[in-house]
Amino acid sequence: MPSQPSSAITIVDYKMNNLRSLENTFRRLGYTASVTSDAADVLAAEKLVLPGVGAFGDAMAHLDDLGLSEAVVDRARAGTPLLGVCLGMQLLFDDSEEFGRHRGLGLLPGSVVKLPAGVHVPHMGWNQLHMRREDPLLEGVRGESFVYFVHSYFAAPEDPHLAIAETDYGVDFPAVVGSGNVWATQFHPEKSQHVGERILDNFARQ
Amino acid sequence: MLAKRIIPCLDVRDGRVVKGVNFVDLRDAGDPVEAGLRYSEEGADELVFLDITASSDRREIVGEMVGRVADSINIPFTVGGGLRSLDDIRDILRAGADKVSINTSALERPELVSEAARRFGAQCIVVAVDARREPRSNGSRPEWKAYTHGGRVRTERDAVEWAVEVARRGAGEILLTSMDADGTRDGYDLELTRRIAESLDIPVIASGGAGNLDHLVDAIVDGRASAVLAASIFHFRQYSIGQAKDHLRRKGVVVR
Numbered sequence: 389m390p391s392q393p394s395s396a397i398t399i400v401d402y403k404m405n406n407l408r409s410l411e412n413t414f415r416r417l418g419y420t421a422s423v424t425s426d427a428a429d430v431l432a433a434e435k436l437v438l439p440g441v442g443a444f445g446d447a448m449a450h451l452d453d454l455g456l457s458e459a460v461v462d463r464a465r466a467g468t469p470l471l472g473v474c475l476g477m478q479l480l481f482d483d484s485e486e487f488g489r490h491r492g493l494g495l496l497p498g499s500v501v502k503l504p505a506g507v508h509v510p511h512m513g514w515n516q517l518h519m520r521r522e523d524p525l526l527e528g529v530r531g532e533s534f535v536y537f538v539h540s541y542f543a544a545p546e547d548p549h550l551a552i553a554e555t556d557y558g559v560d561f562p563a564v565v566g567s568g569n570v571w572a573t574q575f576h577p578e579k580s581q582h583v584g585e586r587i588l589d590n591f592a593r594q
Numbered sequence: 595m596l597a598k599r600i601i602p603c604l605d606v607r608d609g610r611v612v613k614g615v616n617f618v619d620l621r622d623a624g625d626p627v628e629a630g631l632r633y634s635e636e637g638a639d640e641l642v643f644l645d646i647t648a649s650s651d652r653r654e655i656v657g658e659m660v661g662r663v664a665d666s667i668n669i670p671f672t673v674g675g676g677l678r679s680l681d682d683i684r685d686i687l688r689a690g691a692d693k694v695s696i697n698t699s700a701l702e703r704p705e706l707v708s709e710a711a712r713r714f715g716a717q718c719i720v721v722a723v724d725a726r727r728e729p730r731s732n733g734s735r736p737e738w739k740a741y742t743h744g745g746r747v748r749t750e751r752d753a754v755e756w757a758v759e760v761a762r763r764g765a766g767e768i769l770l771t772s773m774d775a776d777g778t779r780d781g782y783d784l785e786l787t788r789r790i791a792e793s794l795d796i797p798v799i800a801s802g803g804a805g806n807l808d809h810l811v812d813a814i815v816d817g818r819a820s821a822v823l824a825a826s827i828f829h830f831r832q833y834s835i836g837q838a839k840d841h842l843r844r845k846g847v848v849v850r
Binding site for chain 1: 595596597599634639661664665666668669670687688689690692715716717766767795796797820821850
């Protein structure tokens with residue numbers, strides 16, 4: 389899989405996670421990657437990744453305090469490719485019901501809701517992608533590929549066609565969404581071995 | 595479908611793999627990164643590093659190793675062994691581990707499980723339960739006690755009740771080792787595994803006793819485990835991870 393480093397990846401650090409795996413995966417793929425908490429870096433980014441593990445409300449508070457919410461939204465609205473990962477996917481939506489109602493970044497219309505009763509939560513482990521439509525982010529990724537999930541909530545878009553791939557865990561939920569220059573995965577591509585690498589490489593080429 | 599997981603366990607001391615992993619073609623089989631990478635290439639779903647470093651500068655040694663693993667391996671990995679406090683857990687997660695496993699410190703102070711789950715998230719707190727059967731009087735139900743210090747010290751805690759308690763306190767997974775079966779290669783303690791798996795709604799990783807591939811199937815099908823952990827059958831190249839997965843698949847178990 390030859391890579392053509394064409395642009396730098398900027399990973400948004402809002403001080404809740406270890407971002408080393410994500411950064412190193414991009415580097416192994418041959419891209420320049422950096423981690424920043426500085427809104428000025430976000431506003432100058434060529435490609436943005438919004439990662440995340442943890443609680444939705446805490447993450448939004450951190451993003452707001454660091455002045456990063458506005459920067460991410462402005463940069464994405466200006467057309468910069470943006471990839472949300474795990475909680476970073478959920479943050480792109482309008483709001484979440486995790487521990488009360490919290491406002492999100494509002495880049496994608498929809499709400500974040502809890503996984504249904506009757507399945508073990510968190511949904512943790514390797515589960516499959518069911519392809520719903522073609523998209524360059526999943527180019528070269530076979531249907532039914534396994535990727536690594538850790539989450540208790542999922543994003544329910546207003547427009548179901550936002551889903552590029554879905555996963556079945558008590559409910560069919562969007563595992564990958566995309567709209568224009570904004571993409572997101574509910575799973576962790578940086579922990580999903582070769583399938584995940586392919587997805588991150590595809591994103592870096594957008 | 596959510597896949598059942600196969601998890602090789604590597605014992606490390608002073609940043610080196612001990613109990614030798616028999617990869618003949620590895621440049622340095624004692625390097626946790628090389629051994630871990632090999633397993634991930636073979637299809638391991640996660641890795642567990644059990645640290646037994648005893649030296650006074652263990653924090654630095656372990657932190658450095660965890661960082662190197664995180665830099666090179668793109669499947670999830672758990673680090674356990676000697677984690678005493680929230681600060682110890684924080685350091686390992688900051689260094690790049692996806693999960694930590696705690697045992698002795700949790701039994702000594704159960705609040706640690708609640709505090710760690712609240713602070714770092716349930717998904718990264720694995721509680722290792724080392725269980726050994728109690729001698730049975732005629733006709734009584736089997737009982738297991740939880741052990742600390744690598745299985746050396748018996749506690750008065752019933753292992754099943756302890757597992758239920760840590761799940762209630764927010765543990766994300768139970769790593770269940772049968773001290774009776776460990777090292778025997780006669781198979782997992784299926785009765786223990788099933789008792790605990792059916793008492794909980796968090797995943798149980800079965801450990802201790804794997805000697806052949808049917809044992810892995812039994813732990814999942816009869817024991818209701820979500821994952822199987824094994825060391826020697828993989829280290830000594832008795833089977834590859836790929837062979838284990840093929841076998842599970844043939845038996846109708848969903849694997850990656």
